[in-house]
Amino acid sequence: MSQYQDLAFEGMWKNNPALVQLLGLCPLLAVTATVINGLGLGLATTAVLIGSNITVSLVRNIVRSEIRIPVFVMIIAAFVTIIQLLMNAFTYELYLALGIFIPLIVTNCAIIGRAEAFASKNSVLPAAFDGLMMGAGFTAVLMLLGGMREVLGSGTLLAGADRLFGPVATNWPIQIFSAEQPFLLAILPPGAFIGMGLLIAAKNMLDNRAATKQATATEKVTRIRVTAES
Amino acid sequence: MKLYLSSSPHQRVKRDTSQVMRLVIYAMLPAMILQIVLFGWGLVFQAGIAVLTAVLTEGGILLLRQKRVERSLADFSAVLTALLLAVSLPPTLPWWMTVIGTFSAIAIAKQLYGGLGFNMFNPAMIGYVVLLISFPVAMTMWLPPVAMMADPLTFSDTARLIFTGYTSAGFDITQIRSVSDGVTMATPLDAVKTGLAEGRTYSEALTQDIFTGAFASSAGAGWAWLSLAYLAGGLGLLALRVINWHIPVAMIASVALVSGLLHISDMDYYASPLFHLVNGSVLIGAFFIATDPVSASTTNRGRLIFGAAIGFWIVIIRTFGGYPDAVAFAVIIMNMAVPLIDYYTRPRTYGHGRKKSQAQKR
Known part of the structure; x- marks a missing residue:
């Protein structure tokens, strides 16, 4: 079980694909103008990650290592096509909103990175779980960034939720304040970069705080030992 | 003694x-x-x-x-x-x-x-x-x-x-x-920009109300006097040696030169150097903004390059860009180039030879 806990911690925090590995920044920065767009792309990426990790793990002993990269790419491309067609069928408006960034999931380095670094060396179950957790970490960052930019930029939250969840979600969007003149910087690409920088800074700050706490804890332990010896 | x-x-x-x-x-x-x-x-x-x-x-x-x-x-x-x-x-x-x-x-x-x-x-x-x-x-x-x-x-x-x-x-x-x-x-810069966009010539754009009552036909009323007040303040700073002359002089000369060349090439379309200098924020930019000691270049040769490049970008962005004024953009662009400028304009250390190539090869 502890292996799975490790995998979850790696994906969500310590080795988060967006905040630490800085992979897949292009879709991350481009589609996070709203929470729902972020969630949609995050879910699509997660689905592709799980599928490709499972498949790569299954074929890892059959594929020779010289040709593994083309094989991985084809597996990923197949899953992206599946997701794209599914979104086209069931969430057509979101499909239109995300546009080119759905097929571009193929180029998300986080996916081929996990296929190469983890799935090709582990059995199916851990590989699937790793895909799920890496995808969840990526989705969480997409949603957080999307939320920040949406609230600052247009004063709403969850706008367009019905595009993803269907007519049930028509009442979900929250109007936090009405902006006669939207704060364009937050919606435009520079806002995505600044927001991303702030998120990374916040994560590093939390990590540093935890590290200093741990350091003081160990320091106390040594001090006790010194007094005991003397 | x-x-x-x-x-x-x-x-x-x-x-x-x-x-x-x-x-x-x-x-x-x-x-x-x-x-x-x-x-x-x-x-x-x-x-x-x-x-x-x-x-x-x-x-x-x-x-x-x-x-x-x-x-x-x-x-x-x-x-x-x-x-x-x-x-x-x-x-x-x-x-x-x-x-x-x-x-x-x-x-x-x-x-x-x-x-x-x-x-x-x-x-x-x-x-x-x-x-x-x-x-x-x-x-x-x-x-x-x-x-x-x-x-x-x-x-x-x-x-x-x-x-x-x-x-x-x-x-x-x-x-x-x-x-x-x-x-x-509109502001003078806006007035000329929209005037040109509507297909009028530069001199026709200058006939709008906003240009009446100023000391020259191409100076916007009010705005030009404001620019002159900043020029006076800036000259005061120069006299007190709070700022160096390199950046303001290079920047103003460069704005005048670039806009002058454009103006000569097509007088109907490109605004005159005087228009560029006294409207908008070129003069406050030259004396008060670009001379910021932290974000500007730190060598004298570097300051000349820094100021001249800002002037160049101001005219280019004003003339061909989407925004009417460009001092802020120009300053920020050149702020990014400052480390590079400083690297290439490092003064020669006293006592070390002028034959740079040999010294570097060693």
Whole structure:
């Protein structure tokens, strides 16, 4: 079980694909103008990650290592096509909103990175779980960034939720304040970069705080030992 | 004759940071007073809001960073940034936009990079660009000079307009701007840009109301006098040796040269050098903004390159870009190039040979 806990911690925090590995920044920065767009792309990426990790793990002993990269790419491309067609069928408006960034999931380095670094060396179950957790970490960052930019930029939250969840979600969007003149910087690409920088800074700050706490804890332990010896 | 022995440093520091900053602020005062006379009370409020926000933001972040708050606040750099931003803003901008701009300038452009002395970009210009990109409509809503308005805004009406968005009579900024005989007033840069876009020639664009009453046909009334006031303040700073001559001279010469070449190539389409120099913020930029000792180049040759490149970008962006004025963009672009400029213009160390190539090969 502890292996799975490790995998979850790696994906969500310590080795988060967006905040630490800085992979897949292009879709991350481009589609996070709203929470729902972020969630949609995050879910699509997660689905592709799980599928490709499972498949790569299954074929890892059959594929020779010289040709593994083309094989991985084809597996990923197949899953992206599946997701794209599914979104086209069931969430057509979101499909239109995300546009080119759905097929571009193929180029998300986080996916081929996990296929190469983890799935090709582990059995199916851990590989699937790793895909799920890496995808969840990526989705969480997409949603957080999307939320920040949406609230600052247009004063709403969850706008367009019905595009993803269907007519049930028509009442979900929250109007936090009405902006006669939207704060364009937050919606435009520079806002995505600044927001991303702030998120990374916040994560590093939390990590540093935890590290200093741990350091003081160990320091106390040594001090006790010194007094005991003397 | 007595000879003293003393340890280094032998050169006495003539002024500390706070004195330099205060001198720059004093040099801005005549132009600020002129702006209040020509364009109404708005600047009083903008300066107040900006200074208050800047001091609060700087103090708050210094507390968070566990630095000495009083000492950093006493250097007046935050006040100067706030004032530089305030004079660039339209005088009747809604108060919360000024707060956002000043906060971005101090918090993001200055303190996140490490505070005074570490900021890569000119904080005031970052604040201005944040606002210009976010609220392009509000940021171009300049009221015409008081003398041109049928019904100039009173002190209390200006306050109402800034804080609530409406005057006591219930007019908002768009309505006030078009009150004077139903024609909307634009800044001179705007007027010429839209005039050219509508297919008129440069000299036809100069016949609009905004250009009457100035000292030259291509100088916008009000704006040109303001620029001259900044020129006077800047010359004062030069005389007191607060700033070096390299950046302002290079920048003004470069604006004149580039716009002059364009003007000669097609007089109907490209504005004259005088128009470029006295309208917008070239002169305040040359003396007060580009000379920021932190974000500008630090070598004399580098300063010449830095200033000349800013002048080049100003004319290019004004003429071919989407925004009417370009000083802020030009300064920020060249701020990015400063490390490179400084690297290639390092002065020769005394005593080391001029044959650079040999020295480097070794």
